Amino acid sequence: MPTPVVLVAGLHATARTATVERLLAEHPGSLAIHHDLSQVTHGRVRRSIRDRTGVLDTAEVRLAHGCGTCTVREDLLPQLVMPAPGATLLIVDLWDSVEPRSVAEALARAGQLHPTCVHTALDARHMPLDICRGDQLAETGQAAAAGDQRHLAQVLARQIEYATSLSLHGGDAEDTELSAAVLGHLAPHTPIVPIPDVAGPMLNVSELAHRVDPATAQLPADKQTGEVTTAVWHRLRPLHPGRLFDAMEELVTTTVRSRGRFWLANRHQRMxxxxxxxxxxxxxxxxxxxxxxxxxxxxxxxxxxxxxxxxDWNPIIGDRVQHLVFTGPDIDRDHICGLLDSCLIGRGDSLPGAAEWAGYDDPFAPVLNLKESA
Incomplete structure (x- = not known):
């Protein structure tokens, strides 16, 4: 039977390490592989392999394409395959800012291993604050490559929303309660467990991708938990590009997390x-x-x-829809929905055809740079 592989992700190194150590202790014969990217901006990546007794081997790894995540993917597979026959469990201990999706998909494509779950470990004291932080990873010392422009909260959200299970570590009962409430909004379908379940069928990375990709995402529903609010906006009329662009700053700065799919009147064919x-x-x-x-x-x-x-199918407009979800503390649901409603094309608006729209200023054009092809 193939050796199971579990991916353990998370920006909070202490929480992630606690999960890995517990897996090593509870599964005799298991091995953990970790790539330390703390010096990646200087071109250095250090790989370590350990079991429950301690570190067994370390080596410096050549940086691939100047990217820490690429290095992890390319170096990881042979390191997993070599010890697999003698190991009871292989644990991929991902560096702080490595997002698990690309690694999970690379392992699934390889076809030589049996990845069973993606687990994200979180520090209960820091997670509710970190999901609100606008810091870039370069500012926190957690960049995965020279020139890494990602933001800490972006990576944390992706680690939470892609995982098949989550765990909370550290803090007191109040920290844990608040963190669990936040996770109930960000990832309502994902269980919070003391330790990941490493048994079971092979990870279905296609299903995981569908869960987070815009066209198929399992978006949260309207919900209120203490001070944490999730507001859903669902409409069938197209949005005016100029009005939406003008409203974006308020929509983004008055909420913590928002995502979904939407329809602009001047881009009738594109989600x-x-x-x-x-x-x-x-x-x-x-x-x-x-x-x-x-x-x-x-x-x-x-x-x-x-x-x-x-x-979402409508006999006139098909699957074109506005479906956006906003989460944050004490969100004014009526104000958010009212602001977005004011951006819709209304009955008093003249709706130009495609040729006329081409002559209008499109504030999204520099960002989207759409290639109108399937």
């Missing part, structure tokens, strides 16, 4: 993805709406995507 955390927002092209494709092309679309589109 757009909204992703914002701690005041940093990204708007990206997520491909064509299903309704914009010829029916002959639908067979090429995954069943999950077709099912997601069916839930």
């Amino acid at each position: 757009l993805a909204w992703d914002a955390v701690a005041g940093v927002v990204s708007v990206a092209d997520a491909g064509p709406w299903l309704a914009a494709l010829p029916e002959a092309a639908w067979d090429l679309i995954s069943p999950t995507r077709r099912a997601a589109a069916a839930l």
Whole structure:
């Protein structure tokens, strides 16, 4: 039977290490592999392999493509394959700011291993604060490459939302209660457990991708837990690009986490993805709406995507929809929804055709740089 592999991620090194040490202790014969990227901006990556007795081996690894995450992916597979026959469990102890998705997908593609879960370990004292921080990783000493422009809260959100399980460490009962409440909004479908379950079938990375990708994401529902609020905005009319652009700063700065898919009136064929955390927002092209494709092309679309589109399907506009979700402390749900409603194309608006829209100023054009192709 193939040796199970568990990925343990998390910006909080103490929480992550506690999880790895517990796995090593509870699974005799297990090994943990860690790539230390603390010196990656100086071109150095150090790999270590340990068991429950301590470090067994260390080595300096050549930096691949100037990228720490690329180095981890390329060096990890042979390191896992070599000891696999004699190990009961292989633990991938990911560096602070490494996002687990690319590593999980690389291991699944390799076909020689049996990854079973992606676990993110969190410090209960720091997580509710860190998800609100706008610091870049370079400022916190957690960059995964020279020139890493990612923000701490962005990485933390992706580590939380991609994981198959989560754990909380440190802090007191009040810290744990608040952190659990925040996680109940950010990742409502993900269990919080003392230790990850490493048994079970091989990780389905396609299902994990569908869970977080804009077209198929399992977005949170309206919810209130103490001071933590999640507000859902769901509409069927297109958004005016200029009005939405003008409203973005308020939408992003008055909430902590927001994401979803949306429809601009001047980009009728394209689904757009909204992703914002701690005041940093990204708007990206997520491909064509299903309704914009010829029916002959639908067979090429995954069943999950077709099912997601069916839930939003309207006989006139197809799967085009506004579905954005905002989370933060004491959010004014009515104000957020009212502000977004004011950005919609209304009955009093004249709706230009595609040729006329081309003559209008599009504030999103420099960001999207869309290539109108499927």
